[in-house]
Amino acid sequence: MIWLLVFTFVFYAILIVSLSIGFKNSPNYIPQNTETKTSFSVIIPFRNEAKNLPLLLKSISELKYPKNLVEFILVDDASSDNSIEVINNFLSVITNEEQGETFKDATRIDIKVIKNVRISNSPKKDAITTAITTAKNNWIVTTDADCMLPINWLNILDNFILNKKPNMVVAPVNYKVENNFLEQFQLLDFMSMQGTTIGGFGINFPFLCNGANFAYKKTTFLELNGFKGNNNIASGDDIFLFEKFIKADKKSVRYLKSPNAIVTTFPVKSWTDLMNQRTRWAAKTSSFSSLRVKLIGLLVLFTNCFVIYYLLTGSVKMMFVPLVLKMSIDLFLFLPTIQFFNHKSSFFKWYFLSSLLYPFFSILVILKSIFFKYGWKDRRFKK
Incomplete structure (x- = not known):
């Protein structure tokens, strides 16, 4: 088990560090002098x-x-x-x-x-x-x-x-959030997607976008x-x-x-709406055409599963090791992202608690997207 843990986290670290390098290599656009057309x-x-x-x-x-x-x-x-x-x-x-x-x-x-x-x-x-x-x-x-x-x-x-x-x-796309756990948790999740989007473009592997x-x-x-x-x-x-x-x-x-x-x-303003929103987003992932994107999704899934496994079954010495390791790796991408989107002041106050909940939340979202319908805008949808 320990070798599988090491193998997973090495590849997860490679992914996150690569995206962070891509983020930094993606320069802020400086407007040129052109006529509006x-x-x-x-x-x-x-x-x-x-x-x-x-x-x-x-x-x-x-x-x-x-x-x-x-x-x-x-x-x-x-x-x-x-x-x-x-x-x-x-x-x-x-x-x-x-x-x-x-x-x-x-x-x-x-x-x-x-x-x-x-x-x-x-x-x-x-x-x-x-x-x-x-x-x-x-x-x-x-x-x-x-x-x-x-x-x-x-x-x-x-x-x-x-x-x-x-x-x-x-x-x-940015979030305007209040200083409470529900909204700060969403900010953590959303900033990870925004950072991944920019980082993907920076390493010439664009794979995310946002219709907003x-x-x-x-x-x-x-x-x-x-x-x-x-x-x-x-x-x-x-x-x-x-x-x-x-x-x-x-x-x-x-x-x-x-x-x-x-x-x-x-x-969103409630945990129920958040679960439905993220389930709606997750429901489309199995239909992605890129095999590499699907493999990235599996890598992130396995990483979260290891965090949950050790939190629930690990010894006192080991139970927090995968969580702290993942939090440390994630900072490579989070730090430039929150700086660009100007969230630095409130981010760290909620970082540990959000990181602790996120693996459980993400697994629940995946399970719901696979096995259950979800509601959005007073409608019910299948996967």
């Missing part, structure tokens, strides 16, 4: 997001980008709350010149709301596909209704596109038949499309590492 169609699916839409809409109104070069398509996926009313109220305000200076620059924002057309088992993929059929611009940008957009978001994206000539752009900050050419999307082939899977509107673009032309898929490009979202 790119036209964007920003697609935002939503379902029962009345509480989150005001922050999103406010951030849209504050974007510093030529209004004639961007349209926003909000796709209503059968909302049963007052999401539509919230949007309509916002639109009525920005078109009323008597409302003062608050939304002065927003009076020319091109925002339209359309209904989702369901054709598959994946509501979000359907929503994006529905919007793309009406999008008037070639560059599609997706984000989520529970996000806040940075003021220069489209400016930095435009500059990156004009200078790097990609077909797809993956960009960073994602852009690609409509023409390439159509050439690759969009989500066809994976629309039976409820989640994965980002990763499966990402895999298609990678397979077609790996060099054309680029990562935009810039603080000005970070989209901010929020953690």
